[in-house]
Amino acid sequence: MASAPHLLNALKERNVRLTRQRRVVLDALAVSGNHVRAEDLLREGRKRDPNLDRATVYRTLAMLKEHGLIDELDLLHLDGRGHYYEMRGHQDHVHIGCTECGRVTELHSPIVQALLDEVASHTGFRATSARIEVQARCPECAGGNAREQR
C-alpha cells in the first residue's frame, strides 16, 4: 500500500480529496509497470476494491492528468486503439515503438529539453509537458527477417 507516496503527497498539497478509490487507483498505477491501459488499472484496482467502477478510474485518470501527475500516451496505436498511462518522472522521455514486433523502448535525452526551449523561444508557448513518440523498426526486425511475437 501507499506505493505511490509521491503522488499522494502531491494531491494532499493541492487539497485534492483522498478517497479510498483514488488510493486504490494510485496503488494500481504503482504496482503496474509503465504503459498501463485504463482497463488494466480497473482490473488491478478491483483486486483491492471489487466495487471500483470504470467511470471512477477514468475520472481519476483525468484528474491526475490535469494536475500534470501522469502522462497519457497512445504509442502510435501500434497495438489497438487504446491509450496508456504512466506516472510523470523528473523529465519527459522519448517513446520508440517498433512497427513490426510492437516492442516499446524509452530514451532519455537532453535533446528533449532543447526542443522545449526551442518551442518557447520560437512560439512563446510555455510547455508543460511533451509527448514524443517515434515510429521505427527495431534492430532485430530490421536486421534479419526473424518474426517476433508480441
Add this chain to the structure above:
Amino acid sequence: MASAPHLLNALKERNVRLTRQRRVVLDALAVSGNHVRAEDLLREGRKRDPNLDRATVYRTLAMLKEHGLIDELDLLHLDGRGHYYEMRGHQDHVHIGCTECGRVTELHSPIVQALLDEVASHTGFRATSARIEVQARCPECAGGNAREQR
C-alpha cells in the same frame, strides 16, 4: 479535382489500386486543412460520393498510414477522444496545443532531426516517422494569469 497529385502518384508507383472512393478520400484530405478527423473526411467525401462508407474511410486512412503518406495525431486529446490526420510533408514537425484555448500551432525545427539521429545512435531503432506533441499555454492564455508552472 486531383487535388492531391503527390499522393496519387505515390500510390500509382506502389501499384495500389486507385478506386473512385480512394480518390474521393484523397480529395477530401486535400480540401480539408491539417488536423482532420476521420468523420470530417467522411462528411466531406460524401459531398462527392454520397454512398462513401465509414469503413472505407478508415480502411483508406490505414492504408495511407502504412505507406507513410499521412500522419496520425491526437493532439494530446485536448479536444475529445478522436484522432487527426494530415498529409506528410517533407519533414516531421512539432505540434503545440494550448491546454486552455485549444489553439494548435506547428513548429519546424532541425532539432527534430537531431532527435531522430539520437534515437538511432542510442537504441539502433531506425525511425520512419516521429510524432511530437507539446502541451503548453499559449502567450495569450499565459499572459493574463501568471500562475504556477510545472
Add this chain to the structure above:
DNA sequence: ATACTATTTGCGACAATGTCGCATCTGAGA
C-alpha cells in the same frame, strides 16, 4: 470491347473505449 479475377466496397452487426446524469455516499474540517 469483353472477359477475367484479385481487391475493394457497402452493409450491418459488433467491440472497445470513454462519457454523463443523477441518486447516494463520504472525506475532512469544524
Add this chain to the structure above:
DNA sequence: TCTCAGATGCGACATTGTCGCAAATAGTAT
C-alpha cells in the same frame, strides 16, 4: 459527531473503430 461540497456507483448512452461476407469494380489480358 455533524455537515455538505464533492466523489462514487450505476446504467444508459455516444463515439470511434473493426470485421465478415456478398456484391461491385480496377486493372489486365485476350
